[in-house]
Amino acid sequence: METFGDRLHRAMEQRGPLCVGIDPHPGLLTRWGLTDDVDGLERFCRTVVEALGDRVAVVKPQSAFFERFGARGVAVLESTIRQLRDSGSLVLLDVKRGDIGSTVAAYASAYLDPSSPLYVDAVTASPYLGVMSLAPMFELAATHGGGVFVLALTSNPEGAAVQRAVGADGRTVAQAVIDEIAQLNRGAQTLGSFGLVVGATIGDTGHDLSAVRGPLLAPGLGAQGATAADLRTVFGASLPWVLPSYSREVLHAGPDVAALRAAAQRALADCRAALDGS
């Protein structure tokens, strides 16, 4: 069985290191001339799939923007996931789940069991009930070739107070998360299947990412103010593992399909220039 890390490595080689988020903000639906309802949501997603599904390595639907429409919104998420998989991009569902282990097992079956309607290649997860409370996700991902991206150093300014707090062993909370994920990726050949979320906005925090051997999802580019050049400061020697992620910056170019493609192409070129300059 091919692992998520292997599939991601190949997708990044073939399509370039870029993740584009599907974040149908109410303001974006209006800007695209769509109604802020399930019909608008569906049209928005169909356009993004048509524009980017066959050319971007990873597409990251943000679950919150679907959940806000209830069951019908989740049905759009389901069909968007299916369309993305058919178009060849990997699907990373940004859902940031975390709970006690027995409940995490249910989240794992919801997203990482191939028989689930919401089955995706990888999910984001929150480690704040303890990294190993996420073990059922790690185990199901390993069984079915899925991936899990765990929050480490998030792009929002509020994250630092929790994530950079120092524990009894002298490590920050974030470094403890980083070290646990590095353990899970031990022995990975190309790229491990367990990744971290590290915001492109955070500057040089002195955290050691060198042993992770897994993908480093970098949100915060564009709308949150970080530029591709910031990736060099944040990631240093770990740049080869970085998967830059843009949502609004690219989506603002819609609804024209060619304009969306051009925006994604520009984002990829900027990131390549920053990543390859290492």
Ligand SMILES: O=c1ccn([C@@H]2O[C@H](COP(=O)(O)O)[C@@H](O)[C@H]2O)c(=O)[nH]1
């Ligand atoms: O630290 C994090 C973790 C996740 N996100 C998510 O990424 C996108 C960012 O959207 P932009 O429009 O590119 O700002 C969004 O879905 C966030 O929930 C993050 O920003 N930071």
